[in-house]
Amino acid sequence: MTDDELDVRLRDHGSSWREVNQDRPGIDWDAVTTGRRPRAWLAVAGVSVAAAAVIIPVALTVGGGSSSRPRPAKHPSPSPTSERAGAPSGFFALHNGFLDYVGLTTGGEGGGHPQHSRGVEVGARADGSVGYGAFPMSGCKTEIDKIALVTDAQHPTGAIIQTTVTTILGGAPVIQSDGLGIAVSPDDTKLAMVLSTVHEVNGKKNCSGPEQLVMVNLVTHAVRRWNGSSTLSYLERLQWAPDSERLAYLAPPLCCHSVAMYRVLDTSAPGSSYSAPPPVLPVFDGHHDFGPVFWWHGQMVATNNDSLYLLNGHGGVGAAVARGFPTHLDSVSSDPTGDHLLLSSGDVTYRWDNGYLSVVKGNWTQPGW
Amino acid sequence: MEVAVRAVAAPAQDAENFRDWVAPHLLAMSRLATRLTSSADGDDVVQESLVRAWRKRSQYDETRGSAQSWLLAIVADRARRHRLRARPGRELVDLPAPSPDVERSLDLEDAIAGLPRRQRLAVELHYLLGLDVRECAAVMGCSEGTVKSTLFDARARLRGVLKEVDPA
Numbered sequence: 001m002t003d004d005e006l007d008v009r010l011r012d013h014g015s016s017w018r019e020v021n022q023d024r025p026g027i028d029w030d031a032v033t034t035g036r037r038p039r040a041w042l043a044v045a046g047v048s049v050a051a052a053a054v055i056i057p058v059a060l061t062v063g064g065g066s067s068s069r070p071r072p073a074k075h076p077s078p079s080p081t082s083e084r085a086g087a088p089s090g091f092f093a094l095h096n097g098f099l100d101y102v103g104l105t106t107g108g109e110g111g112g113h114p115q116h117s118r119g120v121e122v123g124a125r126a127d128g129s130v131g132y133g134a135f136p137m138s139g140c141k142t143e144i145d146k147i148a149l150v151t152d153a154q155h156p157t158g159a160i161i162q163t164t165v166t167t168i169l170g171g172a173p174v175i176q177s178d179g180l181g182i183a184v185s186p187d188d189t190k191l192a193m194v195l196s197t198v199h200e201v202n203g204k205k206n207c208s209g210p211e212q213l214v215m216v217n218l219v220t221h222a223v224r225r226w227n228g229s230s231t232l233s234y235l236e237r238l239q240w241a242p243d244s245e246r247l248a249y250l251a252p253p254l255c256c257h258s259v260a261m262y263r264v265l266d267t268s269a270p271g272s273s274y275s276a277p278p279p280v281l282p283v284f285d286g287h288h289d290f291g292p293v294f295w296w297h298g299q300m301v302a303t304n305n306d307s308l309y310l311l312n313g314h315g316g317v318g319a320a321v322a323r324g325f326p327t328h329l330d331s332v333s334s335d336p337t338g339d340h341l342l343l344s345s346g347d348v349t350y351r352w353d354n355g356y357l358s359v360v361k362g363n364w365t366q367p368g369w
Numbered sequence: 370m371e372v373a374v375r376a377v378a379a380p381a382q383d384a385e386n387f388r389d390w391v392a393p394h395l396l397a398m399s400r401l402a403t404r405l406t407s408s409a410d411g412d413d414v415v416q417e418s419l420v421r422a423w424r425k426r427s428q429y430d431e432t433r434g435s436a437q438s439w440l441l442a443i444v445a446d447r448a449r450r451h452r453l454r455a456r457p458g459r460e461l462v463d464l465p466a467p468s469p470d471v472e473r474s475l476d477l478e479d480a481i482a483g484l485p486r487r488q489r490l491a492v493e494l495h496y497l498l499g500l501d502v503r504e505c506a507a508v509m510g511c512s513e514g515t516v517k518s519t520l521f522d523a524r525a526r527l528r529g530v531l532k533e534v535d536p537a
Contacts, residue, residue, distance in 0.1 A: 001532070010524070208515075209485055
């Protein structure tokens with residue numbers, strides 16, 4: 001089959017498909033403008049859970065068998081100053097496609113310092129002092145920049161200083177979403193991100209190939225890449241372990257009839273496949289939706305509903321160790337102590353300070369400190 | 370039959386006008402949501418997308434793209450999020466053996482579903498939704514040249530897969 005023949009076949013197929021698919025969706029408009037959960041979803045959710053299958057056996061033991069009790073959610077207080085003590089003073093995020101540094105004040109959040117470069121992926125050092133942005137360049141290259149907020153005699157009110165770290169081959173992700181972004185290792189020596197592979201098509205570089213996991217050494221600028229497989233090509237929710245060697249991520253399958261799995265890759269070990277490490281947790285086990293896998297106070301954890309659960313790394317889920325989290329998290333970013341987390345769920349960014357949960361004003365994508 | 374709607378240039382801040390603004394694009398939103406998830410989940414994705422569009426309506430900038438491309442970009446993102454939470458083990462039902470034409474379509478559908486994320490979105494937007502290259506570029510946030518080369522690359526990959534399925 002020639003390229004032209006396939007082009008015609010695809011056009012015919014699309015035309016036939018559109019002829020059959022003329023139905024407009026039934027929209028619950030009140031739910032759209034009020035934020036209320038649509039009525040139909042309540043019934044659908046029950047059916048879905050009943051019909052679901054479990055791939056990894058998960059034993060969920062809430063509270064029992066733990067030497068430490070979960071940290072309860074705290075009631076909002078008029079002035080959560082003590083809970084926020086020691087938290088990063090700001091975070092990095094995308095806003096309308098631009099990279100921002102957002103300063104957090106004690107009285108509330110907001111008042112960003114917009115960095116007018118179009119960013120496609122953003123990440124930050126855990127203390128929130130330095131951010132990294134990945135920007136698409138011509139020739140399927142991605143430029144990685146370091147962004148720091150500097151306050152000195154020359155810039156008494158603070159200024160954003162942007163410097164290029166390196167430029168590497170690879171295409172930027174097509175959609176900016178909270179699940180994607182740059183993961184900065186705790187020792188601040190490595191970046192991990194998702195890029196598309198580069199192909200030569202008619203002598204021109206094409207940057208839309210299968211996704212790679214790319215690790216950049218910030219000291220040597222060496223780049224290491226891991227590929228997926230024919231059944232596993234999407235990748236997101238990258239999280240470094242405290243040893244700055246292991247990396248957790250979510251790898252959804254290409255086809256929609258099996259469940260997405262969290263895996264942990266040892267980046268110091270040989271190998272070139274991110275689909276090779278065995279799964280440590282399904283995103284849905286038949287009963288529970290698990291949010292991003294990350295490390296909290298040195299232990300591997302994942303969120304489910306409003307709680308944080310210990311993981312044993314082999315599919316087992318242990319005790320709840322903290323509560324008071326938003327549901328359906330897309331991303332989690334922890335400061336070095338683990339006492340201050342930046343979370344995103346849908347459109348909303350939250351901060352969690354020693355059990356005190358509050359909403360961060362503004363619309364931020366890939367928020368991180 | 371297309372329903373005549375009042376043309377509204379920008380998303381209004383009140384609910385009724387927002388509905389009018391969205392109405393001409395609902396079919397395209399529904400089609401993309403169905404393509405990227407399933408017919409059963411498509412309505413949920415459109416509903417989620419509209420909630421997001423309503424909350425972010427003040428951020429819409431008509432100088433950066435049409436209303437349709439803005440809404441479809443939201444659908445693509447919501448569909449990705451929805452797929453992460455896709456429930457495995459869907460109920461299987463016995464169906465009669467497909468005709469050769471249907472079998473051919475199923476091969477093509479399987480091949481499209483197996484494309485890398487960027488290539489699949491380009492194919493879905495251009496061929497299945499029938500958007501032109503300029504509109505695809507607006508949804509995908511890239512240049513028209515990038516869309517063209519992505520489509521070329523996708524077709525090359527599809528040809529390889531379809532050749533394996535049906536060597537004749």
